[in-house]
Amino acid sequence: xxxxxxxxxxxxxxxxxxxxxxxxxxxxxxxxxxxxxxxxxxxxxxxxxxxxxxxxxxxxxxxxxxxxxxxxxxxxxxxxxxxxxxxxxxxxxxxxxxxxxxxxxxxxxxxxxxxxxxxxxxxxxxxxxxxxxxxxxxxxxxxxxxxxxxxxxxxxxxxxxxxxxxxxxxxxxxxxxxxxxxxxxxxxxxxxxxxxxxxxxx
Amino acid sequence: xxxxxxxxxxxxxxxxxxxxxxxxxxxxxxxxxxxxxxxxxxxxxxxxxxxxxxxxxxxxxxxxxxxxxxxxxxxxxxxxxxxxxxxxxxxxxxxxxxxxxxxxxxxxxxxxxxxxxxxxxxxxxxxxxxxxxxxxxxxxxxxxxxxxxxxxxxxxxxxxxxxxxxxxxxxxxxxxxxxxxxxxxxxxxxxxxxxxxxxxxx
Numbered sequence: 001x002x003x004x005x006x007x008x009x010x011x012x013x014x015x016x017x018x019x020x021x022x023x024x025x026x027x028x029x030x031x032x033x034x035x036x037x038x039x040x041x042x043x044x045x046x047x048x049x050x051x052x053x054x055x056x057x058x059x060x061x062x063x064x065x066x067x068x069x070x071x072x073x074x075x076x077x078x079x080x081x082x083x084x085x086x087x088x089x090x091x092x093x094x095x096x097x098x099x100x101x102x103x104x105x106x107x108x109x110x111x112x113x114x115x116x117x118x119x120x121x122x123x124x125x126x127x128x129x130x131x132x133x134x135x136x137x138x139x140x141x142x143x144x145x146x147x148x149x150x151x152x153x154x155x156x157x158x159x160x161x162x163x164x165x166x167x168x169x170x171x172x173x174x175x176x177x178x179x180x181x182x183x184x185x186x187x188x189x190x191x192x193x194x195x196x197x198x199x200x201x202x
Numbered sequence: 203x204x205x206x207x208x209x210x211x212x213x214x215x216x217x218x219x220x221x222x223x224x225x226x227x228x229x230x231x232x233x234x235x236x237x238x239x240x241x242x243x244x245x246x247x248x249x250x251x252x253x254x255x256x257x258x259x260x261x262x263x264x265x266x267x268x269x270x271x272x273x274x275x276x277x278x279x280x281x282x283x284x285x286x287x288x289x290x291x292x293x294x295x296x297x298x299x300x301x302x303x304x305x306x307x308x309x310x311x312x313x314x315x316x317x318x319x320x321x322x323x324x325x326x327x328x329x330x331x332x333x334x335x336x337x338x339x340x341x342x343x344x345x346x347x348x349x350x351x352x353x354x355x356x357x358x359x360x361x362x363x364x365x366x367x368x369x370x371x372x373x374x375x376x377x378x379x380x381x382x383x384x385x386x387x388x389x390x391x392x393x394x395x396x397x398x399x400x401x402x403x404x
Binding site for chain 1 (some may be wrong): 213214217218221223224225226227229233234235236238239240241243246247248249250251253254255256257258259261270271272284294295296297322386
């Protein structure tokens with residue numbers, strides 16, 4: 001299609017191709033985003049380019065917990081108001097953010113950086129499991145495995161629990177059950193079964 | 203939420219906020235995109251930042267037709283193989299790209315830059331209508347109004363057709379009808395009515 005369309009201008013074509021590789025975007029939405037950016041150069045495109053450069057320069061992984069922040073150790077690891085005796089283990093930073101948004105946890109975190117997956121060739125050495133075991137020193141009394149309730153997530157949780165055995169820490173997992181606001185009609189059998197089994201007396 | 207989550211690192215927070223302003227993205231997908239970018243720094247984030255900088259520097263509107271390209275006049279206006287007697291008028295660059303992809307048109311284009319909208323306060327002087335009228339010189343014999351089949355698009359088409367009256371050019375519009383591959387059952391009444399009215403004998 002030389003001579004017309006987005007393919008004609010190399011710079012625009014390249015921008016669209018790269019945008020299309022972002023999660024949730026395809027060729028069509030990438031074109032839409034590129035056009036929107038070029039329509040809002042001053043108000044959005046320039047600030048976004050600056051923000052990407054700043055993030056590339058300043059954002060790093062916390063060497064202790066694996067969270068992303070502009071400082072290392074991260075703000076969560078530095079915060080003196082948090083509970084040093086509990087470590088919540090998550091697969092990714094997005095999970096950490098989700099738990100922080102809930103406001104239900106005030107301990108420390110440990111980001112594994114994924115889950116074990118034979119299919120994708122991800123073994124224990126590819127995750128931050130050794131670093132977690134190293135953190136099992138004096139103040140830590142409990143490790144909460146907040147991994148995804150998927151097969152891979154639960155396999156990983158099982159493996160991590162094994163590695164933490166005989167380290168003098170209690171290992172717990174998130175409860176299964178009916179999501180708050182969830183309709184029973186839309187729940188899978190496994191969740192319903194778990195919710196029934198873990199039923200509580202009023 | 204100071205002290206935790208994406209809000210803790212200013213650079214990351216700002217990146218997410220700006221990503222969330224892209225069309226089709228919300229706070230949740232913006233967080234996902236930001237994390238994906240930081241996971242693929244070398245392979246995607248840096249090239250994307252470079253592509254944005256290059257597009258900001260190099261991509262401009264064609265002064266003649268309003269298309270986006272790295273050269274002005276754009277590749278479509280320069281192409282000596284295209285038909286100078288027909289000008290296809292579209293609302294936006296995305297429409298121009300769609301028509302180019304179809305391969306069904308080999309004339310010149312004119313991008314209006316939107317449609318008339320009393321609600322949004324967009325009048326004729328906000329669109330490239332005067333520039334279109336100025337292009338109605340010697341070789342142009344036909345103007346195809348390829349505007350959206352929306353109320354605003356058709357209002358705009360009507361207005362543009364009025365402005366082009368007595369300029370010695372034929373003004374035509376895209377045909378209405380059943381989309382190729384479309385199922386009658388899913389079509390609105392207006393389209394069905396238009397397709398029936400414009401029916402053709404085999």
